[in-house]
Amino acid sequence: MSETQHFSILVVEDDKSMRQSLIELLEAAGWRVEAVSRANRALELLGTALPDVILSDVRMPGMSGLELLQNLDTALSPPLVLISAHGDIPMAVQAIQDGAYSFMEKPYEPRRLLTVLQHAAQQNHMRQSNARLKARLFNLSGLDRVLLGQSDTVTDLRRDILDLADTEAAVLIEGETGTGKELVARALHDLSGSADAPFLALNCAALSPETFETEMFGVSGQSEGRLLAASGGTLFLDEICSCPMVVQAKLLRVIEEKMVLPVGAPRPVPVTFRVVCATNEDPHLAVEDNRLRQDLLFRINTVVLNIPTLRQRRDDLRLLATHFLTEYARVYEVETPNITQDDLAALLAHDWPGNVRELRNACERRVLAARRGGGSMALAIGSDQNFDEVPDTLREAVAAFELELISKAIKAHQGRMDAAAEALGIGRRTLNEKIVKLGLDKDALL
DSSP states (O other): OGGGTTOEEEEEOSOHHHHHHHHHHHHHTTOEEEEESOHHHHHHHHTTOOOSEEEEESSOSSSOHHHHHHTSOTTTSOOEEEEESSOOHHHHHHHHHTTOSEEEESSOOHHHHHHHHHHHHHHHHHHHHHHHHHHHHHHOOTHHHHSOOOSHHHHHHHHHHHHHTTSOOOEEEEOOTTSOHHHHHHHHHHTSTTTTSOEEEEEGGGOOTTTHIIIIIOBTTTBOOHHHHTTTSEEEEETGGGSOHHHHHHHHHHHHHOEEOOBTOSSOEEOOOEEEEEESSOHHHHHHTTSSOHHHHHHHOSEEEEOOOGGGGGGGHHHHHHHHHHHHHHHTTSOOOOOOHHHHHHHHHOOOTTHHHHHHHHHHHHHHHHHTTOOOHHHHHHGGGGTTSOOSSHHHHHHHHHHHHHHHHHHHTTTOHHHHHHHHTSOHHHHHHHHHHHTOOHHHHO
């Protein structure tokens, strides 16, 4: 069995003929086998090297298999499978409760024993890999922590961001919904020399031609205007292809002239900011469809960054899932669910149309399920498949309605949470609690 050739096992069996029989069976199946006749000798070997799994008899001279189990640190030691001709159901139950991976009676069925041992070794590999990922996440800093990933596309993206951060070049970020375009824009700002200056994010699809000048340019003697307030920092124009054409003309003038004319003011006021735009569609097609001004496109696409989809970086799935599970486990004060072999298969099998944002939401559902003592990544991912269906229960319907109302309020008030709470007729604290409960990503709305 070639798939088990990389597994190692420590056999603890005092009966010489049984020990030899197990060695022959395991070596024929591709295992690397170390065998001893006493449990205390096994403990000595475990002090120097750890196998993938331990197979131990229960009744032996000196230390028994159950006592060996008690001497193991179950959080760090390999899984232990017990085997005995004298076992009974209470012994098996107690062994499992004490941390044994499985319990089998002699005479054993060879194929079933090999299957149990293989599953135990695979689980141990997954556990060790999860621990390594968590350790790596803990030691990350800077841009590596903001833009997680080990794939070549993400590594190249981090390098491009570092190269561009200290320039004033206009950047156009292209990528599907949920890939993290605003995250990249913020990274460009945070790593620049203007990191302490404002970062103004505007959802162009929500900009109104009727109120644009008063809100963005300000009113002389009354309000400063958001563009003036952001002067010296970064102007992030999200969904640029959805910007009303009238507003595009006004934005183009500001970008070209670096001046704004507040309503009622006798003369323009200078402004300075770096322009970073984002789109989830091909801007050249938007130009052909007369939805995006070509002269504006030429002003904003000095440098183009393409954000890879999650489908293009499947090697990062496990690392990202570990990060999100750990993050939400801390928020909800539960133990971080381990990623199992079945979880990894579910992660790799899904197409992730919602990209990193969808993965983050699935991980939150997985942690919420863990609070109730169950769940799996397959079930958490499957929850998104019926998103557009009518809720089955009143509770789900109310939650969906609240989600829609809160989302609209946050968008309408450009992320000003006190104003959104007032419009909804609830307190700020209540609003924050509902945002957490509903899993709402308010930054993604803006």
